[in-house]
Amino acid sequence: MLTQMQQNKWRLEAECVGMDSDLFFPPPYIGEEKKYEYERIAISICSACLVKDECLAYALSDPVMVTEGVWGGHTYKEIKSMRRRRKYVKKTDR
Numbered sequence: 001m002l003t004q005m006q007q008n009k010w011r012l013e014a015e016c017v018g019m020d021s022d023l024f025f026p027p028p029y030i031g032e033e034k035k036y037e038y039e040r041i042a043i044s045i046c047s048a049c050l051v052k053d054e055c056l057a058y059a060l061s062d063p064v065m066v067t068e069g070v071w072g073g074h075t076y077k078e079i080k081s082m083r084r085r086r087k088y089v090k091k092t093d094r
């Protein structure tokens with residue numbers, strides 16, 4: 001079984017390391033327009049990230065820890081939608 005450290009090794013190669021976390025997790029007080037602007041910037045950073053697939057896989061698999069923000073080049077709203085579709089596909093796969 002992989003340790004937590006081994007499972008999260010991809011984070012060491014993340015393009016967003018050391019960047020302003022507000023870009024990825026905009027504080028609620030900044031307003032919708034600024035939040036959208038921050039999300040666009042975060043998504044553009046993700047597009048150059050070598051571990052975006054691992055990041056998205058993590059976000060999709062952990063609904064307890066991932067409840068907001070931009071992950072793997074997707075907004076939280078998109079991630080929630082993907083989770084719902086995956087559940088639907090799993091149910092209809094049986």
Ligand code: SF4
Nearest residue numbers: 014016046049055072
């Ligand atoms: S995909 Fe985006 S949020 Fe995920 S590690 Fe890379 S830069 Fe960070």
